[in-house]
Amino acid sequence: MLKLFRRSVNGHHAETPPARKVVIDIRGITKSYKMGDIEVHALRGIDLKIEEGEFVSIMGPSGSGKSTLMNILGALDQPTSGTFLLDGVDVSRLSEAELARIRNKKIGFVFQNFNLLKRTTALRQVELPLIYAGAGNRTKRARAALESVGLGQRLDHLPSELSGGQQQRVAIARALVNEPAMILSDEPTGNLDSRSGTEVMQIFQRLNREQGITIVFVTHDPWIARHTQRVVMLRDGKVIADREIANPLVAGEHERPSEADEMEAVFKDAYYGGRKEEYN
Amino acid sequence: MNISESLRIAVDGLLTNRLRSLLTMLGIIIGVGAVIGLVSLGRGVENFVAAQFQGLGSNILFVFSSQPTSSTRTTIQPISTIEARALADPTVAPSIRQVAMETSVPAVVIAGSRSTQLLVSGVTPNFTEVRSWTPTLGEFINQDHLDTVARVAVLGTTIVERLYGDKTYNPVGEVIRINERTFTVIGVMAEKAAGFIGDENAVVFIPITTAQTRLSQSRTRDGGYRVDVLYVQARDESRMNSATLEIETYLSDAHGIIFRGEQDFTIINQADLLSSLGQVTGILTVFLAMIAGISLLVGGIGIMNIMLVSVTERTREIGIRKAVGARASDIMMQFLIESVILSFVGGTIGIALGALLTLLGGLLVPDLELALTTDAIILATGVSGFIGVFFGLYPASRAARMRPIEALRFE
Numbered sequence: 001m002l003k004l005f006r007r008s009v010n011g012h013h014a015e016t017p018p019a020r021k022v023v024i025d026i027r028g029i030t031k032s033y034k035m036g037d038i039e040v041h042a043l044r045g046i047d048l049k050i051e052e053g054e055f056v057s058i059m060g061p062s063g064s065g066k067s068t069l070m071n072i073l074g075a076l077d078q079p080t081s082g083t084f085l086l087d088g089v090d091v092s093r094l095s096e097a098e099l100a101r102i103r104n105k106k107i108g109f110v111f112q113n114f115n116l117l118k119r120t121t122a123l124r125q126v127e128l129p130l131i132y133a134g135a136g137n138r139t140k141r142a143r144a145a146l147e148s149v150g151l152g153q154r155l156d157h158l159p160s161e162l163s164g165g166q167q168q169r170v171a172i173a174r175a176l177v178n179e180p181a182m183i184l185s186d187e188p189t190g191n192l193d194s195r196s197g198t199e200v201m202q203i204f205q206r207l208n209r210e211q212g213i214t215i216v217f218v219t220h221d222p223w224i225a226r227h228t229q230r231v232v233m234l235r236d237g238k239v240i241a242d243r244e245i246a247n248p249l250v251a252g253e254h255e256r257p258s259e260a261d262e263m264e265a266v267f268k269d270a271y272y273g274g275r276k277e278e279y280n
Numbered sequence: 281m282n283i284s285e286s287l288r289i290a291v292d293g294l295l296t297n298r299l300r301s302l303l304t305m306l307g308i309i310i311g312v313g314a315v316i317g318l319v320s321l322g323r324g325v326e327n328f329v330a331a332q333f334q335g336l337g338s339n340i341l342f343v344f345s346s347q348p349t350s351s352t353r354t355t356i357q358p359i360s361t362i363e364a365r366a367l368a369d370p371t372v373a374p375s376i377r378q379v380a381m382e383t384s385v386p387a388v389v390i391a392g393s394r395s396t397q398l399l400v401s402g403v404t405p406n407f408t409e410v411r412s413w414t415p416t417l418g419e420f421i422n423q424d425h426l427d428t429v430a431r432v433a434v435l436g437t438t439i440v441e442r443l444y445g446d447k448t449y450n451p452v453g454e455v456i457r458i459n460e461r462t463f464t465v466i467g468v469m470a471e472k473a474a475g476f477i478g479d480e481n482a483v484v485f486i487p488i489t490t491a492q493t494r495l496s497q498s499r500t501r502d503g504g505y506r507v508d509v510l511y512v513q514a515r516d517e518s519r520m521n522s523a524t525l526e527i528e529t530y531l532s533d534a535h536g537i538i539f540r541g542e543q544d545f546t547i548i549n550q551a552d553l554l555s556s557l558g559q560v561t562g563i564l565t566v567f568l569a570m571i572a573g574i575s576l577l578v579g580g581i582g583i584m585n586i587m588l589v590s591v592t593e594r595t596r597e598i599g600i601r602k603a604v605g606a607r608a609s610d611i612m613m614q615f616l617i618e619s620v621i622l623s624f625v626g627g628t629i630g631i632a633l634g635a636l637l638t639l640l641g642g643l644l645v646p647d648l649e650l651a652l653t654t655d656a657i658i659l660a661t662g663v664s665g666f667i668g669v670f671f672g673l674y675p676a677s678r679a680a681r682m683r684p685i686e687a688l689r690f691e
Contacts, residue, residue, distance in 0.1 A: 076603065076684045097607045103684075104605020115600045115688065119296040131285050132605035174604065 022085075023181050023214045024050035024073065029082030029092075030237075031068050042068040043079070044237035050182070053212040055205070055248075057225035060234035067186070069234065070218040074109060074184045075102045087181040104132050108175025110185035114167040116159040122146060122170045123155040129178045145173040149203055165196025172203055182214040183207070189224060194256060201227050201251035227251055286610070290617035297590070301622060304586040307579025308626030308667065309633060312660040315572035316634025319656040321641060322565025324648040329561050331473075333554045339377075339517050340410055342548040343510035343527055350541030357535045357544055360504035361492070366530065367512065373526035375519040380410045380511040381488055385495040389484055390457040391443035398439070400458055400484045402491025410511040418452040418467030425487040429494065433458065434467040438481035447471075458484070459495055473647070502534070520549055573663075579626070580667035587619050587675035598679050599687030612680035619672025620665065627664030631657055 031043040042065045050056055060066045071077035072084060075091050078099075084091045087106055094102065108129075109115070116125050126142035135141070146152060149169040159167050168188060175183050188204070189197035205227065207213045217228055225231050226249045233241035294301045345356050361381065366372050368379040384399040405422050408414045415434055425432050433456060441447035443456065451465045463486065472480045492498075492505040500506055514523040524547050537543050591598070598611055606614075635652050642650040 071685050074603070076688075097609065100602065100605055100607040100610075103603060109603050111688070115596070115603070117597055117600060120292075124292075128601070129604040131289070132601075132607075132610060134285075178605075 020051040020053065021087075022049055023052050023054075023087055024048065024216075025083075025085040026073075027083045029069075029072065029079040029084060031065075031072065031077070031080050033080075042237055043072075045082070046234075046237075046239055048232060048239065048242075050214065050216065052181075052214055053208070055208045055215045055217075055229045057217045057219055057228040057231045058234060059220060059222070059225055059231055061220065063236075064234040065237040066218050066220075066234050068237075070184065070186055070216075073216060074107055075099045100132075104129055105178060106181040108172075108178065108180040108183040110168065110171050110175050110183060110188045112187035112190040114159070114164075114171045114191070116167055116170060116174075118160075119158060121156045121158060122151060122162070122173075125159075125170055126173045126177050129174060133178055135178070141177055142173070145177040146170070148176065149173045163196065164192050165199050168192060168196070168200050169203065172200070172207075176207070176213075182216055184216050184218075186218045187221070187224075188217065189221075190219075197224075198252050205251050223256055283613075286613040286617050289614050290621060293594075293614065293618055294621060300586060300590070304583055304622050305626035305629065307582035308576070308623050308664050309579075309630045311572065311576030311579035312627045312630025312664050313633030313637060314575050315569060315660045315663070316631060316652065316656045317637030317641070318568035318572045319565060319659075320634070320638045320650050320652055321648075322561070322568045323653055323656075324641070324650040325564060326558065326561040327651075328648055329557050330554060333550060333557065338412065338550075339514045339520060340550045341510075341512040341514065341520065341523060341527065342550070343512060343531070343545055344508060345544060346546040348542045348544050350539070353537075353542040353544065355544075358498070358500055358506040359508075359510060359531070359545060360500035360502050361488075361507055362500075362502050362504035363531060363534050364507055364510055366534075367510070367527060372530060373523065375514055375523040375526055377513045377515045378406050378410065379513075380404050380407045381507045382407065382509040382511070383488055383491050383496070383506060384508050385459075385491050387459045387484070387495060389439070389443065391451070391454065394443050394445070396439065396442040398482060398484065400433075400486055400491065400495065402488035402495075403485050404488050407485070407511065410513045413472070414470060415467035416470045417450055418465070420467055421485060421487050426489045429489045430487055431461060431463045431490060431494070432466045432487065433463040434469060434485040435465060436469050436481035436483040437471045438479055439484055440468055442482075458486070461494060517551070520551055524549060576660075576663055576667065580623075580671040583619055583622060583667065584671035584675060587615065587672055588678070590618075591615065591675045591679040594679075595682065595687045595690040598682050599684050599690065602682070602684035603688060608680040611682075612676045615676035615679045616669065616672050619676065620668035623664045623668030623672075624661075627661050630664065631660060634660070 026046055026048040029043055029046045030041070032039055032041045034040070046065075046069060058066050058069060068077070072079050075086065075094075079092050082092065086102060089102065089106075091099070091102055103109075117128070123139065123142050123146065126145050127138045130138040130141060143152070143155060146155060149172050151166060151169050151173065154162060154166060154170075157166075159170070162170065168191075172183075175185075183204075185204075189200055192200060201224070204215055208215050215228070217224065219225055226245060228245065229248050230244045231241070232239055343359065345358055347356065348354070364379050364381050367376055370376070381404045383402040385402065386397070387400040388395055388397050389400070403421065405420065405426065408420050414420065418434070420434055421432065424430070435443070435451060437447040440449055440451055444451055450468070452467060454465045456463050456465060469481070469483065469485070486495075488507075498506040512523060512527060514520045527547055528543075531537075531545055532543065535544055601611060634656070638650045638652050642648070
């Protein structure tokens with residue numbers, strides 16, 4: 001399985017253009033925590049490099065450690081051992097306040113359940129990271145971010161006055177506004193109907209294509225993963241596969257397979273969307 | 281992040297939860313209002329009592345006959361004019377500046393068709409000095425009146441009202457009858473505010489010699505006349521105690537008193553009276569302030585309670601804020617400022633409420649001059665600010681210490 005590693009830990013592969021900056025450089029990260037008396041090893045030694053402008057999915061079944069990895073990537077949690085360089089900064093050694101600063105400047109989060117503040121207008125939501133950054137020109141920048149996700153007309157709307165897709169776009173604008181090194185997203189389409197989900201995917205692809213923003217998805221939906229350029233597969237706290245997708249889907253151009261076809265695929269032992277060897 | 285941003289976030293937080301903010305403030309509003317209202321009530325009572333006694337004159341000792349406590353002596357030897365004059369002599373009592381005498385005689389006073397019954401007071405001219413009380417119309421009794429045993433009278437305003445039907449009437453020059461003898465009214469005393477001593481305006485002053493010789497004939501053993509009350513003025517405040525001792529020594533000797541229980545007179549020190557009453561009213565104020573303080577404490581606990589609920593309720597909000605870059609200190613500031621604003625705004629409204637209570641109290645009981653005291657306001661504001669910080673600190677640090685992952689997962 002480890003033979004499938006796209007890159008070795010020790011160096012760059014020949015096909016990688018050397019000029020690209022490494023945004024995420026994880027080396028030998030482990031994470032374990034106690035649940036009652038039992039020690040749970042959520043991550044058992046992960047090595048991972050993500051370069052600027054990449055669009056990566058982290059996949060894996062429940063319990064594979066992908067949420068734990070996402071928390072560490074997002075500077076929400078610290079690894080038990082190993083190093084994590086984010087944009088050249090060793091995050092695994094930082095204090096609480098420094099982590100907050102990293103989250104503020106380098107990372108934009110987009111969550112499955114949007115995580116917007118209640119009773120706060122779209123504009124104020126997007127201004128929030130700028131406020132904590134102490135940045136000036138907030139209203140202008142927040143408005144620009146909302147316009148870039150097509151919500152220029154919804155500045156004064158409360159989350160309760162917006163559809164799910166619109167709420168997720170507010171969240172994307174909030175993630176973007178501080179020009180982070182990467183956007184980190186946990187099942188961004190998980191709570192959306194397929195049309196809104198497609199819209200949100202289109203926005204992510206456009207941001208990646210046009211502005212070269214690094215995006216990392218954590219998902220267990222292979223259909224979503226097929227829209228990204230690279231899939232990192234986890235199982236039991238280890239990377240079991242790391243491959244580029246030859247021809248990523250363009251959001252909105254392909255019809256998602258019907259439930260009947262997905263069902264069929266299960267029985268045919270040929271899971272849709274990916275190649276068989278990614279899953280063994 | 282600067283303080284004005286923290287302030288804005290906190291104000292936003294409070295405004296999005298208006299009802300809860302208001303309910304939280306209510307405890308502080310009532311607490312501060314109660315502190316200010318009750319403290320000014322206590323102060324009002326203190327001032328009222330103090331004013332009553334200061335109205336009696338300054339550095340004054342009252343001396344009057346009283347029943348001995350010991351069974352070895354059952355009779356009272358009245359204080360006499362001769363003893364009073366001796367006490368006024370600096371060689372006998374160096375601490376005493378002057379002695380005013382008062383002898384009361386029950387009398388019927390008649391003016392035209394109206395009459396009234398009261399104790400007419402025979403006094404010495406220096407009565408006005410020791411009691412700090414002078415006539416507003418006409419003049420007071422002078423030494424000539426005493427020497428000539430003149431039949432002149434100075435009336436209190438209540439008596440003017442009883443005899444002439446109007447207390448603003450000027451009776452100077454009129455003739456009245458006291459116990460069937462004619463007297464000329466020569467003055468009217470300034471009106472004194474009603475107090476718990478009784479109506480001091482119901483008085484008729486005549487020369488003490490006239491009272492002793494024309495209205496009453498009670499001579500004393502030493503050949504003088506009976507005196508009911510001596511108003512003894514000490515030379516200054518520091519000599520009140522030595523003056524007391526001099527009176528005690530002299531009168532005990534004159535009355536043949538062997539030990540304390542046989543003493544047939546009482547000396548009351550106005551300052552002692554004032555300070556002991558002041559202690560009582562001071563305790564009253566402290567007591568009232570304590571009651572109010574308890575309600576303020578309850579208000580503070582209310583703030584802590586609601587802030588804790590608010591922190592739990594807003595766990596997800598805290599998670600979101602941390603995810604987009606809020607530091608623990610930012611969250612801490614947000615919640616702390618919220619609670620400080622709550623208690624400060626509550627305190628301000630409470631001060632207004634206290635002022636209103638004071639105003640209402642003043643209207644209901646006009647004699648108590650209730651005043652909004654600055655120290656009560658400073659105290660209440662300080663305490664409410666302190667409560668905001670103190671009771672806000674724990675919830676705020678709970679909020680600040682939340683781990684972002686768990687806060688985000690919170691449903």
